[in-house]
Amino acid sequence: MKILVVEDDLALSAGLCFELDMNGYITVAAYNCQKVRQLVQNETFDLAILDVNLPDGNGFELCREMRERCPDTPVIFLTANDLEENILKGYDLGAEDYITKPFNIKILLKKVDVALRHSEKAEKKKWRAPGELRRQGTSIPTPFPGRWMKERALMSAGIIRKTG
Incomplete structure (x- = not known):
C-alpha cells in the first residue's frame, strides 16, 4: 500500500x-x-x-x-x-x-x-473489469458493445452476480 x-x-x-x-x-x-x-x-x-x-x-x-x-x-x-x-x-x-x-x-x-x-x-x-463477469465462480468474457447494459440485465435476471 x-x-x-x-x-x-x-x-x-x-x-x-x-x-x-x-x-x-x-x-x-x-x-x-x-x-x-x-x-x-x-x-x-x-x-x-x-x-x-x-x-x-x-x-x-x-x-x-x-x-x-x-x-x-x-x-x-x-x-x-x-x-x-x-x-x-x-x-x-x-x-x-x-x-x-x-x-x-x-x-x-x-x-x-x-x-x-x-x-x-x-x-x-465495485464492478469487475469491463467484460469480466462471474457465474458460479468462473469468469465469463463479454466482448460485445453495450456490455454494461447487458451485464446489468443479466444480473437483474439472476443469471450472473456481482463479485465481492
Whole structure:
C-alpha cells in the first residue's frame, strides 16, 4: 500500500514516513502543494495524509483537487488546526478522519489501517473489469458493445452476480 504524506515540517514528515515504512507501507513525502500536484499526475496512492497549513496553499484545497483527480483515494487530515469548523470542513470534503497534533503514532497507524480496509471493501464492491463477469465462480468474457447494459440485465435476471 502506497501512502502520500503531505507535511511541511521535515522532521515530522520523516518520522511519519519512518513509522509507516516500518509497518509495511510504502511512503512518498511531499512538503508543499506544488509537489503533490506533480505526484498525483503520475502516480496513484492508496491513502493520503494531509496537513492543512502548507507553505504554498492549504490541505483543504489540495483535498478538493485530489478528490477531482482520484475520488477513491482516502484522505486523513493530520494538522494542528483543531477548531470545530476546520474539523467539520475536513469531513465535509470527504476525509476518512481528522487527527489533531499532537497525536499518538499508534492511534494514527490504526486509523490508517482502518481507512485502507474501508477503501479495500469499497473497491471489492465495485464492478469487475469491463467484460469480466462471474457465474458460479468462473469468469465469463463479454466482448460485445453495450456490455454494461447487458451485464446489468443479466444480473437483474439472476443469471450472473456481482463479485465481492
